[in-house]
Amino acid sequence: xxxxxxxxxxxxxxxxxxxxxxxxxxxxxxxxxxxxxxxxxxxxxxxxxxxxxxxxxxxxxxxxxxxxxxxxxxxxxxxxxxxxxxxxxxxxxxxxxxxxxxxxxxxxxxxxxxxxxxxxxxxxxxxxxxxxxxxxxxxxxxxxxxxxxxxxxxxxxxxxxxxxxxxxxxxxxxxxxxxxxxxxxxxxxxxxxxxxxxxxxxxxxxxxxxxxxxxxxxxxxxxxxxxxxxxxxxxxxxxxxxxxxxxxxxxxxxxxxxxxxxxxxxxxxxxxxxxxxxxxxxxx
Amino acid sequence: xxxxxxxxxxxxxxxxxxxxxxxxxxxxxxxxxxxxxxxxxxxxxxxxxxxxxxxxxxxxxxxxxxxxxxxxxxxxxxxxxxxxxxxxxxxxxxxxxxxxxxxxxxxxxxxxxxxxxxxxxxxxxxxxxxxxxxxxxxxxxxxxxxxxxxxxxxxxxxxxxxxxxxxxxxxxxxxxxxxxxxxxxxxxxxxxxxxxxxxxxxxxxxxxxxxxxxxxxxxxxxxxxxxxxxxxxxxxxxxxxxxxxxxxxxxxxxxxxxxxxxxxxxxxxxxxxxxxxxxxxxxxxxxxxxxxxxxxxxxxxxxxxxxxxxxxxxxxxxxxxxxxxxxxxxxxxxxxxxxxxxxxxxxxxxxxxxxxxxxxxxxxxxxxxxxxxxxx
Amino acid sequence: xxxxxxxxxxxxxxxxxxxxxxxxxxxxxxxxxxxxxxxxxxxxxxxxxxxxxxxxxxxxxxxxxxxxxxxxxxxxxxxxxxxxxxxxxxxxxxxxxxxxxxxxxxxxxxxxxxxxxxxxxxxxxxxxxxxxxxxxxxxxxxxxxxxxxxxxxxxxxxxxxxxxxxxxxxxxxxxxxxxxxxxxxxxxxxxxxxxxxxxxxxxxxxxxxxxxxxxxxxxxxxxxxxxxxxxxxxxxxxxxxxxxxxxxxxxxxxxxxxxxxxxxxxxxxxxxxxxxxxxxxxxxxxxxxxxxxxxxxxxxxxxxxxxxx
Numbered sequence: 001x002x003x004x005x006x007x008x009x010x011x012x013x014x015x016x017x018x019x020x021x022x023x024x025x026x027x028x029x030x031x032x033x034x035x036x037x038x039x040x041x042x043x044x045x046x047x048x049x050x051x052x053x054x055x056x057x058x059x060x061x062x063x064x065x066x067x068x069x070x071x072x073x074x075x076x077x078x079x080x081x082x083x084x085x086x087x088x089x090x091x092x093x094x095x096x097x098x099x100x101x102x103x104x105x106x107x108x109x110x111x112x113x114x115x116x117x118x119x120x121x122x123x124x125x126x127x128x129x130x131x132x133x134x135x136x137x138x139x140x141x142x143x144x145x146x147x148x149x150x151x152x153x154x155x156x157x158x159x160x161x162x163x164x165x166x167x168x169x170x171x172x173x174x175x176x177x178x179x180x181x182x183x184x185x186x187x188x189x190x191x192x193x194x195x196x197x198x199x200x201x202x203x204x205x206x207x208x209x210x211x212x213x214x215x216x217x218x219x220x221x222x223x224x225x226x227x228x229x230x231x232x233x234x235x236x237x238x239x240x241x242x243x244x245x246x247x248x249x250x251x252x253x254x255x256x257x258x259x260x261x262x263x264x265x266x267x268x269x270x271x272x273x274x275x276x277x278x279x280x281x282x283x284x
Numbered sequence: 285x286x287x288x289x290x291x292x293x294x295x296x297x298x299x300x301x302x303x304x305x306x307x308x309x310x311x312x313x314x315x316x317x318x319x320x321x322x323x324x325x326x327x328x329x330x331x332x333x334x335x336x337x338x339x340x341x342x343x344x345x346x347x348x349x350x351x352x353x354x355x356x357x358x359x360x361x362x363x364x365x366x367x368x369x370x371x372x373x374x375x376x377x378x379x380x381x382x383x384x385x386x387x388x389x390x391x392x393x394x395x396x397x398x399x400x401x402x403x404x405x406x407x408x409x410x411x412x413x414x415x416x417x418x419x420x421x422x423x424x425x426x427x428x429x430x431x432x433x434x435x436x437x438x439x440x441x442x443x444x445x446x447x448x449x450x451x452x453x454x455x456x457x458x459x460x461x462x463x464x465x466x467x468x469x470x471x472x473x474x475x476x477x478x479x480x481x482x483x484x485x486x487x488x489x490x491x492x493x494x495x496x497x498x499x500x501x502x503x504x505x506x507x508x509x510x511x512x513x514x515x516x517x518x519x520x521x522x523x524x525x526x527x528x529x530x531x532x533x534x535x536x537x538x539x540x541x542x543x544x545x546x547x548x549x550x551x552x553x554x555x556x557x558x559x560x561x562x563x564x565x566x567x568x569x570x571x572x573x574x575x576x577x578x579x580x581x582x583x584x585x586x587x588x589x590x591x592x593x594x595x596x597x598x599x600x601x602x603x604x605x606x607x608x609x610x611x612x613x614x615x616x617x618x619x620x621x622x623x624x625x626x627x628x629x630x631x632x633x634x635x636x637x638x639x640x641x642x643x644x645x646x647x648x649x650x651x652x653x654x655x656x657x658x659x660x
Numbered sequence: 661x662x663x664x665x666x667x668x669x670x671x672x673x674x675x676x677x678x679x680x681x682x683x684x685x686x687x688x689x690x691x692x693x694x695x696x697x698x699x700x701x702x703x704x705x706x707x708x709x710x711x712x713x714x715x716x717x718x719x720x721x722x723x724x725x726x727x728x729x730x731x732x733x734x735x736x737x738x739x740x741x742x743x744x745x746x747x748x749x750x751x752x753x754x755x756x757x758x759x760x761x762x763x764x765x766x767x768x769x770x771x772x773x774x775x776x777x778x779x780x781x782x783x784x785x786x787x788x789x790x791x792x793x794x795x796x797x798x799x800x801x802x803x804x805x806x807x808x809x810x811x812x813x814x815x816x817x818x819x820x821x822x823x824x825x826x827x828x829x830x831x832x833x834x835x836x837x838x839x840x841x842x843x844x845x846x847x848x849x850x851x852x853x854x855x856x857x858x859x860x861x862x863x864x865x866x867x868x869x870x871x872x873x874x875x876x877x878x879x880x881x882x883x884x885x886x887x888x889x890x891x892x893x894x895x896x897x898x899x900x901x902x903x904x905x906x907x908x909x910x911x912x913x914x915x916x917x918x919x920x921x922x923x924x925x926x927x928x929x930x931x932x933x934x935x936x937x938x939x940x941x942x943x944x945x946x947x948x949x950x951x952x953x954x955x956x957x958x959x960x961x962x963x964x965x966x967x968x969x
Contacts, residue, residue, distance in 0.1 A: 019766045027784055029839060032809055033799030034791070040802050048807055094695030096688075103685055109692065112699050118892070118950060120900035122919040123943035124703055127710025130932045146702060153698045170372035173339050176359040177366040177443075178386030178433065188385075192376045211792040213903050214919070218926070231794045232903055248802070251795040258790045 034255075041248035059249040067230055067250060073257055075141065076226040079216075080209045080261065083148045084202045090149075091156030092198060096190075098157065099164035113154040121214040124150065129218035139221025147215040152205045159204065163197035203262065210258055227254045288350050288440050290314055291473070296355075297344030297497075298331050305331040306497045307344065313441075313475070318467050320476045320488035322520060328497035329477045333443050336475065338362050349440070360389075365434030365472075369446040371426045373418035379429050380405060380414045386437045404436035407466070424455045431463070435470060444476045448483065460486060481520045485509065493517045495650065513558065515568035515646040523570035523644070524621045529553070531565040531645070539645045541569055543595070545616030554593045555643030566648040575642040576622035578611060579635040595620065595636045599628045710936040717933050732937035742921050742938065746945055749899060749917040752830070754949075756837035757895035760845040761887055768850045769875075788843050796836050797907035800827055804835065832908035833915045837898045845894045852886030853879075888957035892950050899946050918942045 041059050043052025063069060097103075098110065116124060128147055129138075137143040167190075175189045213228045220229050231250050290312055297307040306328040313319055321329040334340040336347065338359030347355040354362055365386075373382050380401050387397045405414050408428035418426055427447055434442055447463070448456045464487055467474055478484050484491050485505040493500045493508065493516070501508060501517045512518040519526050529541040532552060539557040555569055583594050597620060601612035609627040613620045613634055620636060628634050717731035727734035736742055767785075771778060788796065804810050804826040811823040826832060856879065864874045902919040909915030918938060926935035 015766065016770060019770045022763060023767060023781070023785075026839075026842065029803070029835070030784065030788060032803040033796060033839070034787075036803040036809065037795060037799045050809070050812060090694040090698055093691035097692045101686075101688060103689060109696070112704070113695070116699070116703050118896060118947070119943050120896065120919065120946055122900055122902065122922050123939045123946070124707055124710070126922055126926050126932075126935045126939040127713065128702065128706040129926070130713065130936065131706040131709055149698055150702045153695060157695060168370055168372060170368045170370050171374060173337070173359070174366065174368060174372035174430075174433075175374070175385070176339070177337060177364060178437070179360045179363075179389040180385070181360055181389075184389060189374055207789060211789075213793060214900060217902075218923075228792055228794050228903075231798070232907070235794070235798070235907055244802070247798055251798045255791060255795055258792070262790060 037248045037251050040245055041252045043245060046245075059245045060253070063246045063249040063253070066246065067234060069227075069230070069250065069253060071223070072225055072227055072230045073253070075144075075224060076210060076257065077261070079141070079144050079148060079226055080206050082145050083152050083209045084205050086145070087149060087152040087156045087205055088198055088202055091153045091201075092160055092194065094153075095157045095160035096164055099161045100169060113157050116150050116154045117158060121151065121212070122218075125215045125218050128215075132219050138219060139224055140219075141224045143219040144216055144224050144226065147219050148209050148212060150215065151212070152209060155205060155208065156201045159201045160194075160197055163201075164194070167193055206261055207258070210261065227257060288315055288473075290350065291441060292348040292351075293332075293336070293345065294348065295345035296332065296335055296342055296347060298328075298335055298340060299343045304497045306335065309345070309499060311492060311499075311502070313473060315473055316471050318474045318476065318487060318489045319492060320478060320484035320490070321492045321494060322478060322481060322484045323494035323500075324479055326496075327494040329479075329492075329494050330445055331497070332494070333445050333475060333477045336441075337364055337366050337443050363437075363439055364441045364443055365437055365439035366443040367427070367430045367434050367445065367447045369449055371418070371423075371430045371450075373426055373429055373433070375418055378415050378417055379410060379421070382418065382429055383432050383436050386433065390437070400436055404432040407435070408432045408462075423451050424459060427451065427459060428462070431466065435466065435472060438472075440473065442472045442474045444474060446478055447476075449479070456483075463487060481522065485521075493520055500650070511558075512570070512644070514650055515570050515644075516650050518570035518644060518646065522572055524573050525569070525571040525576075527569045527571070527618055527620070528648070529567055529569045529645075531561050531563050531567055533563050534561050538640060539567070541567060541645060543569075543616050543618045545618065551595045551597075551615050552593065553595060553638070553643055554640050555638075555645040556641055557645045559647050561645060561647065568646045568648055570644040570646060571620075571638050571642065573610065573621040574623045575638045576620070576636045577638065578613075578622050578624040578626075578628065579637070580626075580628055580632070581635075582633075583635055583637070593637055593640070597634060597636060599630050599632050599634055602627050602630055710940060713933045714937040714940060718931055721931070721934060732934050735934065736937055736941055741916075745916050745918045745921045746941075748915065749901075749919075749942075749945075750949075752833055752837065752901065752905075752915065752917065753895055753898040756834060756841060756898040757891055759838060760841040760894045760898075761849070761891045763842060764845040764849040764890070765883070765887070767846060768853050769879075771850065772853060785843050785846055788839050791840075793836065793840055793901075793903045794907070796839050797904050800832060800835055800839075800908050804832070827908045829910050830914045833901060833904050836904035836908050837901060840904075841894050841897055844897065845890050848890040848893065849883075849886065852883055852890070855886075856882050885957060888953055892953055895949060895953075896946065899942075899949075918945070 039052065040046060042055045042057065043059075044054040044056050046052035094113075098106070098113075125147065128150065129143075132138055132143040132147070137146070171189060171193070172185055175185045180188060210226070211228060213232065216226050217229045217232065220226065225233065227250070231247060231254060234247050234250060292313075293309050293311040296309040298305050309328075309332055311319075321332055323329045331340065335342050335355075338355075338357060342355050345355075346353055374385065377385065383404050384397050384401045387400060392400075402414075405411060408431055410425060410428055410432070413421060413425060418429065421429065427450075430447070444463075448459050451459060460483060463476075466472075467487075476484070476487060485508075488505060490502065490504055491508050492502050495516055501513050508517060509521050512521050512523070515523075515526050527543060529543050532540045532542050534540075534557060537556055538554055539561050540552055540554050543551045543553070553569060553571075555571075561567060582596075595613075595615050597613035597615035599611055600614045600619070601610075603610040604627075605623075608623045608625055611622045611624055611628060611634070613622060613636060615636075622636055714732050715729040717729065717735075721735055722728065722731040725731045725734040725738060771782065791799075802808055806823045806825075808826075810826065811820075814820045815823065826835070860878055860882070861874050864878045869877065900919055901917055902923065905911060905915045905917045905920055909917075911920055919942065922935050922938040922942060925931045925938060929935075
């Protein structure tokens with residue numbers, strides 16, 4: 001169907017058909033997974049049939065109470081927002097230096113920031129968790145935030161560095177020649193120019209933090225579990241795990257939380273944003 | 285309008301990782317003067333400008349404004365204005381906000397900012413574009429904004445870093461006139477960096493020709509155009525023929541040279557020696573294309589090519605240039621560029637002559653040249 | 661001051677501050693400090709601490725495997741239950757990463773052109789990023805389980821007589837790795853592909869190159885560095901599979917991956933020393949693969965990158 005709407009006649013190539021078939025299979029799996037979980041979460045009983053026998057929302061209230069999801073969602077949002085704010089505050093200035101300066105040892109610093117992104121989280125996660133426990137931070141919110149900073153700060157640095165590099169350094173020089181001091185160069189000129197990049201990096205960090213399982217799992221406990229970890233614990237708890245539908249309900253809540261955060265975040269990143277900013281500053 | 289008497293650069297130098305990008309720059313600029321720094325890319329002219337602006341710290345020398353050292357001040361406290369090659373407008377601010385930026389930094393009252401911004405925008409004829417963002421303007425308009433942004437502060441010194449090099453040929457001519465007009469009407473002291481000698485000659489009161497981080501010659505456009513002190517400067521001043529040659533004889537101020545790859549006795553030119561020369565020296569001969577006289581008949585009697593001061597050759601290229609033709613003439617290993625109103629036949633023989641005072645003979649080496657500052 | 665001097669005739673009049681600035685050292689570098697503090701305190705310190713831990717094996721370990729302070733390493737290489745996990749991890753991560761990268765190329769090529777519904781299709785492809793591994797696992801269990809829709813449909817059509825075993829084994833983890841890894845690879849490859857100047861391909865067309873020749877001779881060489889980078893990043897993702905190996909795999913059998921072993925030592929046996937050893941070896945194995953791929957890349961391609969890499 002989609003093939004006929006292509007601008008160019010690609011139908012002649014069998015290879016193209018192959019690609020479309022592959023994508024169709026992927027879509028079937030993806031939607032199947034998504035719909036199956038949603039249907040399951042609303043189902044009463046679902047064993048040997050195409051669809052559950054009757055629908056209910058009881059699973060949600062049950063799951064909400066049983067796993068203290070109010071608290072878990074709160075923790076998830078708190079951790080995600082804190083990690084985003086801290087990694088932007090720490091990462092953007094560092095990215096600025098890496099984008100604009102050449103200094104002795106720059107390559108070593110770059111490598112230092114690259115390693116946590118390249119290494120499997122478990123590799124540094126386990127020693128890090130051990131340190132956390134030995135400092136008495138195990139199972140605390142602080143520990144969860146701290147471990148999540150390890151991949152997030154380098155991530156912000158690595159995405160912001162090229163973004164800053166593409167901003168003409170002459171613009172900063174121009175601001176200085178107009179009499180702007182360092183602080184004013186940052187607040188009046190650089191910050192507005194960096195906003196789109198910062199927001200993009202922030203959204204990616206947000207998604208990664210909400211979805212990051214391994215590191216959080218190693219240091220969290222009751223009261224500091226994020227949603228993914230709570231679901232995992234539900235699925236693997238002793239005695240074969242909780243009822244499947246409860247887990248499904250939790251998974252739907254997870255996806256919904258993720259989507260809400262994404263939608264909220266995306267509200268702040270839109271292409272007209274720069275124009276709007278000009279309108280605002282005109283009034284001052 | 286400039287509120288100083290003189291700006292003095294004393295032995296200003298800048299090293300980048302052990303390489304001298306600029307060294308020993310001595311220059312005194314008087315209030316109201318338009319000085320152009322001229323040279324190819326990498327000659328140190330932009331480094332000099334950035335050092336003056338304060339965007340690059342000096343490694344040697346000092347900069348004095350009316351005898352007070354300013355090279356230790358950060359750029360924002362020197363009170364200079366700058367126009368960048370890439371315009372460097374603030375992309376998130378409208379034209380008027382761009383122009384107002386510097387005044388806001390100075391904390392001027394709003395009414396003053398408004399009237400000065402309006403005036404500056406009017407000066408560069410952008411009244412109807414005042415509310416637009418830089419991205420919505422053409423290259424020429426953006427450069428006008430950049431100029432307005434620099435001059436609205438009434439800076440003691442305006443620095444311009446190849447401001448026209450990103451514009452197309454026609455716009456460049458218009459903007460050149462515009463810059464000259466602004467300079468004459470506002471009387472702002474200006475330092476202008478360019479690699480285009482036409483721009484430099486038409487705009488500046490004084491030219492500084494630079495090579496490999498050092499000053500090659502300083503003088504008025506007229507001085508540099510008429511009497512360059514090295515073939516390097518001559519090359520910039522429209523001497524399109526810079527020919528390697530060997531000195532045959534020297535007498536008085538005149539030197540007879542032979543072009544390479546020509547028969548003994550043939551293709552000899554007589555020119556004015558610049559500097560000390562002796563027979564056998566390797567030299568460079570500089571001649572402007574329009575100083576050649578192209579003859580299609582052999583000069584004098586039948587003994588073609590033996591008349592001293594006459595170079596015989598074969599026409600290899602003819603280009604139509606409106607009233608004239610540009611002609612490429614091959615003689616020995618050398619291609620000579622000449623101009624003539626009558627187009628010769630490609631492949632035909634011609635004889636080129638040039639007046640002795642228009643043929644400049646320079647020593648081959650550039651390092652021996654002592655930079656001469658001609659008092660203006 | 662031997663650093664200055666040379667052919668500069670005048671003395672260096674610039675202050676120390678200027679001379680440091682020339683080497684790139686000025687107050688702006690202070691902006692780097694918070695980032696460095698985070699990296700040093702939360703990455704370098706724990707990491708070195710972890711390395712220290714690996715050579716402090718528990719008494720039980722020393723007794724069982726010998727080797728003195730290196731008992732953990734001896735155990736890692738000698739204990740088949742642990743050491744086999746290296747192979748089990750590679751068997752999952754390498755094919756998954758390879759598949760994700762190779763499948764992304766044609767999809768990204770096709771989606772490069774403009775057509776109606778492209779936005780929808782692209783968002784469908786990146787949707788799994790919001791799903792996360794755990795929901796994917798839950799969905800796979802339901803959708804591809806014994807009584808899931810896939811098996812039900814296949815039975816109905818009559819293609820199979822017995823439900824296929826698609827989850828709780830190698831295949832289940834592979835599905836999960838593709839579903840979470842493919843969108844990521846696709847996004848990266850798309851951006852690399854969009855960085856290749858389309859006029860290059862048009863130029864090749866005017867020189868008489870067919871679509872395969874254009875792909876083989878123009879696109880592929882320019883894309884090669886991007887492919888290598890994408891492979892590395894996808895491999896890193898797949899290599900550290902943990903939840904899916906446990907949830908849709910066979911955690912004690914064919915998907916007993918290294919991260920599971922490390923976590924078993926950490927969470928269940930509370931042997932932090934052994935856990936750190938496995939974790940470190942995991943990092944070592946992964947870096948070996950990454951180094952090999954990057955080495956191969958520099959061997960094959962030396963020009964500038966056509967993409968944004």
